[in-house]
Amino acid sequence: MNANYLFPHRYKKWGWMVLIPAAILGFLTVLNDYSPAFLDLPVFAIAVDEIFGERKYFGFIDNNILNEILGVLIILSGLVVAFSKEKLEDELISSIRLKSLVWATYVNYGVLLLAFIFVYDLSFLWIMIFNMFTILAFFIIRFNWQLRKLHNTVSNEE
Numbered sequence: 001m002n003a004n005y006l007f008p009h010r011y012k013k014w015g016w017m018v019l020i021p022a023a024i025l026g027f028l029t030v031l032n033d034y035s036p037a038f039l040d041l042p043v044f045a046i047a048v049d050e051i052f053g054e055r056k057y058f059g060f061i062d063n064n065i066l067n068e069i070l071g072v073l074i075i076l077s078g079l080v081v082a083f084s085k086e087k088l089e090d091e092l093i094s095s096i097r098l099k100s101l102v103w104a105t106y107v108n109y110g111v112l113l114l115a116f117i118f119v120y121d122l123s124f125l126w127i128m129i130f131n132m133f134t135i136l137a138f139f140i141i142r143f144n145w146q147l148r149k150l151h152n153t154v155s156n157e158e
Helices: 010-032 066-082 091-118 121-157
Strands: 040-049 055-064
Touching: 010 066, 055 066, 066 121, 091 121
Parallel strands: none
Antiparallel strands: 040 055
């Protein structure tokens, strides 16, 4: 099977080594509203609409970049984990990968539809923020769960 859109298998371990600490630190950062002062830096912004301020386009603002660093690490490492080849990448694994991606998309947008109907104001904003990461999380969980089921089935038949 030629899956040239996938990363080499050796990257998966590195992806996990970045994803797990970044996700834990990101969750704790949001939970505790943590923003270390040494990461308060001037950054270039395309658009800023401050809550009690003015709207700015294409300029520098002062911002704590911890959330941006963690968000980038979670997205990049999540993509590497999700889309790295398995040791034996065959048609069955590709089928499981595709079905898991479709399932993750359905579940992700199902959650989003429920949020549109039942969640409002700032709570909805938080759901939208977490929704950036949930499709990758749902895919990784479902894909690895299906792989584990496949390996257990093969082990039991032997």
